[in-house]
Amino acid sequence: SASETSQWRPSVCFTPERNWMNDPNGMVYFKGEYHLFFQHNPYGDQWGNMSWGHAVSTDLVHWKHLPVALEPDELGDIFSGCAVVDHHDTSGLFGGRPGLVALYTSAGDTQQQSLAYSSDRGRSWTKYSGNPVIPNSGEADFRDPKVFWHAATNRWVMSLAVGDRIRFYGSPNLLQWEQLSEFGANHGAHGGVWECPDLFRLPVDGDDRRGKWVLIVSINPGGPAGGSGMQYFLGDFDGTTFTPDAAPDDVLWADEGADFYAAVSWSDVPDGRRLWLGWMSNWSYAADVPTSPWRGGMSAPRELELVSTAAGTRLAQQPVTELERVRRNRRAWSGTVSEQGGAPNTEGTALDVVAEFQLAGATATSFGFDVFANDSYRTRIGYDVTRQELFVDRRSSGRTTVHSSFPARHTVPLPPTDGVLRLRIVLDRANVQVFGDRGQAVITDLVFPDDGSTRASTFAIGGEVTVQALEVFDLDA
Ligand code: FRU
Numbered sequence: 001s002a003s004e005t006s007q008w009r010p011s012v013c014f015t016p017e018r019n020w021m022n023d024p025n026g027m028v029y030f031k032g033e034y035h036l037f038f039q040h041n042p043y044g045d046q047w048g049n050m051s052w053g054h055a056v057s058t059d060l061v062h063w064k065h066l067p068v069a070l071e072p073d074e075l076g077d078i079f080s081g082c083a084v085v086d087h088h089d090t091s092g093l094f095g096g097r098p099g100l101v102a103l104y105t106s107a108g109d110t111q112q113q114s115l116a117y118s119s120d121r122g123r124s125w126t127k128y129s130g131n132p133v134i135p136n137s138g139e140a141d142f143r144d145p146k147v148f149w150h151a152a153t154n155r156w157v158m159s160l161a162v163g164d165r166i167r168f169y170g171s172p173n174l175l176q177w178e179q180l181s182e183f184g185a186n187h188g189a190h191g192g193v194w195e196c197p198d199l200f201r202l203p204v205d206g207d208d209r210r211g212k213w214v215l216i217v218s219i220n221p222g223g224p225a226g227g228s229g230m231q232y233f234l235g236d237f238d239g240t241t242f243t244p245d246a247a248p249d250d251v252l253w254a255d256e257g258a259d260f261y262a263a264v265s266w267s268d269v270p271d272g273r274r275l276w277l278g279w280m281s282n283w284s285y286a287a288d289v290p291t292s293p294w295r296g297g298m299s300a301p302r303e304l305e306l307v308s309t310a311a312g313t314r315l316a317q318q319p320v321t322e323l324e325r326v327r328r329n330r331r332a333w334s335g336t337v338s339e340q341g342g343a344p345n346t347e348g349t350a351l352d353v354v355a356e357f358q359l360a361g362a363t364a365t366s367f368g369f370d371v372f373a374n375d376s377y378r379t380r381i382g383y384d385v386t387r388q389e390l391f392v393d394r395r396s397s398g399r400t401t402v403h404s405s406f407p408a409r410h411t412v413p414l415p416p417t418d419g420v421l422r423l424r425i426v427l428d429r430a431n432v433q434v435f436g437d438r439g440q441a442v443i444t445d446l447v448f449p450d451d452g453s454t455r456a457s458t459f460a461i462g463g464e465v466t467v468q469a470l471e472v473f474d475l476d477a
Pocket residue numbers: 022023039050079080081105143144195196262
């Protein structure tokens with residue numbers, strides 16, 4: 001129809017064919033396929049009738065849409081949750097063979113945790129006859145189970161969001177769960193309800209002996225850019241209790257844009273990479289996002305690492321390397337950017353930008369890129385040299401009437417590490433994803449560019465900056 005907004009349909013980031021989508025769910029790799037389930041209303045473009053939509057991919061870039069996997073039942077709607085490979089049939093549901101088990105929240109009169117299983121590579125699901133596997137015990141917000149196999153204690157461990165705490169449970173078989181511990185009373189941001197936890201261990205700077213446990217917690221509201229946001233905790237997990245490294249008031253954010261939420265990682269990725277993606281929206285205005293016939297999109301899949309920085313160990317994210325396979329039409333440049341000009345303009349609506357700016361010798365007070373630009377509109381992505389912070393300014397990015405909080409400038413601290421400022425930017429028609437340095441500073445923002453706002457160009461203010469390397473690619477999935 002005439003009202004379809006195909007100009008805002010991302011080309012590499014996942015969107016549902018039509019209707020409403022929020023959180024990623026049930027992310028698991030099994031028999032050559034990455035599964036992506038998602039919170040979905042199959043019947044409308046507003047939140048409701050919550051079900052698990054489903055798509056699969058062999059390369060994290062091209063997605064095949066599959067029928068809805070889980071629909072509401074007598075226990076309620078199907079809220080967020082996870083899927084794991086039950087390799088050794090600990091559940092006894094698979095006759096000794098491996099199978100897929102999904103754990104999700106049944107949201108009816110109360111929120112409870114339920115289980116479904118699939119013996120046909122996720123194509124059909126059977127709900128467990130003993131649901132719920134964790135009944136409600138009085139809590140209003142009691143949801144979003146995320147499970148992994150904890151080898152050292154030989155059991156499954158579940159993280160669950162309960163109010164503004166994370167509760168851990170253990171199980172030998174995915175069916176019977178006992179409470180292990182609770183985290184959060186004395187740590188983190190508490191400006192909203194905690195949702196969608198995840199817990200995993202990562203090496204530091206690639207060294208597994210210096211590994212740390214990472215506890216991921218979405219919070220809404222109370223995020224750094226207003227509304228929904230994602231905090232994380234670094235520490236130790238002994239199979240029962242999570243012990244954070246940080247002082248109680250230290251809050252670490254995974255992404256300081258407005259539109260990265262409910263990200264959780266894929267289970268069972270074979271090469272040991274820890275991969276995730278997030279819902280690219282914000283509960284402040286998700287219902288008003290002006291796209292049709294779909295509403296809601298995912299970020300690009302990202303690989304997670306821990307890196308040492310001057311401020312301490314930090315979570316770092318970069319787009320998965322698979323994205324590089326759909327790069328086309330390489331343009332390379334180096335030289336000086338000033339108020340008089342810089343790199344040649346690029347046209348494009350899905351671009352991958354890799355840039356290295358020399359901070360040593362830079363006289364500019366800020367520099368970077370104007371993207372999705374024409375003579376009246378632009379989204380400005382830059383580095384403020386004086387304040388040592390990365391920013392995305394979407395105040396005149398096009399359609400900004402989405403919500404009063406939409407026209408905004410988002411920032412994240414990024415102290416220089418070695419005199420060179422590295423930026424990786426993925427632009428995908430209606431979003432910008434900016435990764436600073438090794439990916440320890442990230443800003444993900446939706447934008448709705450005005451018709452014809454397709455130009456990308458460099459800018460510098462107050463002086464000059466030298467670009468030692470710049471590559472721009474089209475992304476063509
Ligand atoms: C997070 C969330 C989850 C819940 C789901 C409902 O965005 O609120 O806590 O399970 O969305 O759709």
